[in-house]
Amino acid sequence: MMMPLLHFENLTLRHPSLERPILHHIEYTVQQGDCVVVLGANGSGKSSLLKLLDGRYKTNEGKIILKNKNILSLSTQERAGCIHTLTQNAQDNLFLNLTLFENYQLIQNKHKADEIDSLADYLRAFNPNLATKLNVLVARLSGGEQQAFALALAVLYPPEILLLDEHTSALDPKTAEHLMALTAHIIHERQITALLTTHNVNHALAYGDRILALKEGLVHDRIERNDKQNLTAEMLMARCY
Amino acid sequence: MIGLLLATLTQSLTLIPLALGINLSYTLLRATDMTIDGSFVLGAGVFAQLSTMGISPFIAFLVALTCGALAGTFTAFLQNGGKVDPLLAGILTSFILYSVNMAIMGRPNINLLNTPTLFSTAFAHSTTLGWFSVALAVGLIVVAFYTLLQSRFGLCLRAFGDNPALLSRQGYNVTYLRVAGFSLNNLLAAASGAITAQIIGYADIGMGVGMTLVGIGAIVLGQHLILPLVKKQYLRAGSELLAAFIGITLYFFILNGLLRLNINPIYLKLLLGVLLALFLRTATQKASLP
Numbered sequence: 001m002m003m004p005l006l007h008f009e010n011l012t013l014r015h016p017s018l019e020r021p022i023l024h025h026i027e028y029t030v031q032q033g034d035c036v037v038v039l040g041a042n043g044s045g046k047s048s049l050l051k052l053l054d055g056r057y058k059t060n061e062g063k064i065i066l067k068n069k070n071i072l073s074l075s076t077q078e079r080a081g082c083i084h085t086l087t088q089n090a091q092d093n094l095f096l097n098l099t100l101f102e103n104y105q106l107i108q109n110k111h112k113a114d115e116i117d118s119l120a121d122y123l124r125a126f127n128p129n130l131a132t133k134l135n136v137l138v139a140r141l142s143g144g145e146q147q148a149f150a151l152a153l154a155v156l157y158p159p160e161i162l163l164l165d166e167h168t169s170a171l172d173p174k175t176a177e178h179l180m181a182l183t184a185h186i187i188h189e190r191q192i193t194a195l196l197t198t199h200n201v202n203h204a205l206a207y208g209d210r211i212l213a214l215k216e217g218l219v220h221d222r223i224e225r226n227d228k229q230n231l232t233a234e235m236l237m238a239r240c241y
Numbered sequence: 242m243i244g245l246l247l248a249t250l251t252q253s254l255t256l257i258p259l260a261l262g263i264n265l266s267y268t269l270l271r272a273t274d275m276t277i278d279g280s281f282v283l284g285a286g287v288f289a290q291l292s293t294m295g296i297s298p299f300i301a302f303l304v305a306l307t308c309g310a311l312a313g314t315f316t317a318f319l320q321n322g323g324k325v326d327p328l329l330a331g332i333l334t335s336f337i338l339y340s341v342n343m344a345i346m347g348r349p350n351i352n353l354l355n356t357p358t359l360f361s362t363a364f365a366h367s368t369t370l371g372w373f374s375v376a377l378a379v380g381l382i383v384v385a386f387y388t389l390l391q392s393r394f395g396l397c398l399r400a401f402g403d404n405p406a407l408l409s410r411q412g413y414n415v416t417y418l419r420v421a422g423f424s425l426n427n428l429l430a431a432a433s434g435a436i437t438a439q440i441i442g443y444a445d446i447g448m449g450v451g452m453t454l455v456g457i458g459a460i461v462l463g464q465h466l467i468l469p470l471v472k473k474q475y476l477r478a479g480s481e482l483l484a485a486f487i488g489i490t491l492y493f494f495i496l497n498g499l500l501r502l503n504i505n506p507i508y509l510k511l512l513l514g515v516l517l518a519l520f521l522r523t524a525t526q527k528a529s530l531p
Contacts, residue, residue, distance in 0.1 A: 054410060055410070056410075076409050076410055077409060077412045077413070077414060078412075080409075080410055080411055080412030081412060085410065091404060091407075092406075092407065093407070094407070095400050095403045095404050095407065095408075096403065096404070097399075097403045098396075098399060098400060098403060099474050102396055102399075102400075105393070105396060106396065106397070106400055106408075106411060106413075107411065109393055109396075109397075110411055110412050110413065135473075135474045135475060136474065137474065
């Protein structure tokens with residue numbers, strides 16, 4: 001039996017320069033362990049929803065309830081223990097001018113955890129090249145290696161919610177496909193609750209448990225687990241865009 | 242030539258803590274902290290005033306360091322609370338410090354020639370012993386600074402310089418790290434000011450003018466020469482310290498060389514400014530290569 005973990009309650013985000021709210025009266029519940037794919041055209045509010053969750057955007061309208069607590073009142077730092085975000089930009093995910101090991105140390109230090117037995121072995125599962133580059137600056141890794149490393153750090157101490165904001169969109173198709181499959185495998189294997197934004201409807205169908213479609217800041221459609229099985233990519237595109 | 246080298250080395254020695262402070266702000270925190278122009282004088286002024294009042298040189302030195310750290314804290318406060326741009330915050334603090342330094346010193350110049358200092362006993366014994374004691378004091382500061390940079394705290398400071406937004410999202414208190422970083426680099430500048438005042442025998446209200454620029458130019462030059470030779474990441478922190486030392490030494494070598502060529506002192510800053518511009522230009526060109 002899945003338990004509700006996260007609930008958006010009448011969530012609204014406005015910007016002074018925009019007439020229409022960026023997000024308007026969003027109501028949605030995310031179950032524990034679910035991978036919810038958020039679909040929508042550019043400007044529909046997908047990324048803004050994730051930025052409200054991790055604290056990069058602020059609002060006073062509505063609530064985001066995580067485990068019975070409205071996290072909108074928490075600072076970015078206070079949310080850090082339970083929410084981790086990966087975006088398509090490596091500089092949003094990693095310290096580019098520090099080594100892989102130093103990036104790991106910062107995460108490990110913050111979680112006050114013991115050092116893992118072999119960081120190299122742990123990273124090998126994400127990308128074999130990473131295992132030999134512990135003392136290399138992250139800036140010197142390829143884009144695919146950087147995103148694989150960012151994913152490895154994100155799930156090292158699994159967060160309550162993992163936010164994946166088009167995290168494969170800057171990669172070449174083959175690398176993106178590989179990283180998406182790896183991400184899905186890990187979040188399902190470790191039962192991590194995730195919100196994933198993408199424009200790839202095939203990924204949404206293949207890897208999402210449920211789909212939330214946004215249009216012009218409003219909830220446009222909700223596709224549940226059972227409904228999703230009967231959809232083709234074309235049908236999903238027609239419903240969500 | 243030996244005289245030129247000795248003059249260069251002794252002048253460089255007193256400014257090594259300053260170079261470390263500028264290395265911290267410019268290279269690690271990625272901020273140009275102009276507070277240093279004022280905190281250098283603050284360190285010298287506080288030390289000179291307290292020493293001439295008969296207070297122990299050791300205590301006067303510690304108070305001077307604390308005052309430097311407080312100046313850095315104020316600059317960080319302007320950025321954190323006042324939301325002032327880092328460069329402007331430094332210029333503003335340095336501007337304010339001119340009055341503060343005058344108020345502390347009471348006059349534009351304090352003579353220390355007949356006042357006991359940290360090094361006066363050693364220098365009274367012999368010049369060699371005097372310089373050895375200065376080198377020892379600077380060495381202790383370098384070792385403490387290097388140890389700090391190698392610690393988890395040092396890693397957090399470097400992460401702050403690289404990406405403060407990400408560090409905040411990871412749950413670190415970036416407000417505290419900004420205060421710590423700016424306090425530390427101004428503490429080091431104040432240490433240099435206090436040591437310099439003891440060596441040259443006076444504290445002067447104008448002795449800090451252009452110090453930040455000189456330090457940045459020297460560090461850029463040093464890094465331009467040293468860092469391309471360093472391939473291993475674990476040698477990076479040590480090589481940055483070495484680059485700071487070599488940069489500041491080369492700067493004084495050129496300065497003393499120009500003086501010995503009987504260049505009119507009126508044009509000295511003009512020539513040095515052009516030289517610094519060339520250093521910075523070369524380094525920028527190098528950095529922009531693919």
